[in-house]
Amino acid sequence: MDKPISSSPAYAAGSDSTRIQNRVLKNTYMLLSMTLLFSGATAGLSMALNLPHPGIIITLVGYFGLLFATSKFRNSGLGIVCVFALTGFMGLTLGPILSAYMSLPNGGQIIMNAMAATGVIFLGLSAYVVTTNKDFSFMGGFLTVGILVAFLAGIGAFFFEIAALSLVVSAMFVLLMSGLILYETSNIIHGGETNYIMATTTLFVSIFNLFTSLLHLMGFMSDE
Known part of the structure; x- marks a missing residue:
């Protein structure tokens, strides 16, 4: 008599792999939800206290420093602390930007429209990857180069005050961050990313940008 399919070693390994991937996906979205709420709270606190923007140097040092710490401690409980520190810091830097928009006649509507569009794009892209199970790992190299180029162009646009370049950089980041959401979600589903702390960090940064x-x-x- 043939062995039941469930007793097959290959089937068991596949089932274990699927369970791990589902667990990583569940933990990632749970932690992502909490960090988004926490970042929103720190942004609101920054607005309520009317805190000034820390400036590009402090922002970059704080961001990359906390990103490095999150990566270093990603396999320990301290990684959770680091990811909340990172997302909370990013919320604090976002507060002054939102305050500037809120001071405009149509600022509140612009913020709500951007927030709604971000939510629709993220949920739509994530649902597409989950339902189709497509592998977007081929985008890794392109995204790395594209983000580096866009980042350097953004720094140049800031220091040289080139408004047109700044708009081009923003358009580039919309496309690149959309691609990064596809890439990272695909990575989780296909087992390329098994650490939910790092998966959360990548998706949070994508949503933020x-x-x-x-x-x-x-x-x-x-x-405006």
Whole structure:
């Protein structure tokens, strides 16, 4: 008599792999939800206290420093602390930007539109990957180069105050962050990313940059 399929070693290994991937996906979205709420709270606190923007140097040092710490401690409980520190810090830097938009006649509407668009893009892309089970790992090299180029161009646009370049960079980041959401979600589903702390960090950064880029573009289109 043939052995039941469930007793096959290959089947058992496949089932274990699927369970691990589902667990990583579940933990990632749970932690991502909490970090988004925490970041929103720190952004609101920053707005309530009318805190000034820390400046590009402190922002970059704080961001990359906390990102390095999160990566270093990703396999320990301290990694959770680091990811909340990172997302909370990013919320604090976002607060002054939102305050500046809120001071505009149509600022509140621009913020809500950017937030809604970000949510639709993230949920739509994530659902597409989960339902189709497509593998987007081939995008890794392109995204790495694209993000580096866009980042350097953004630094140049800031220091040289080139408004047109700044808009181009924002448009690039919308496309790149959308690609990164596809890539990272695919990575989780296909077992390329098994650490939910790092998966959360990547998706959070994608959402954050997607939102700020859309905010910039929508503000420009509204002549604000």
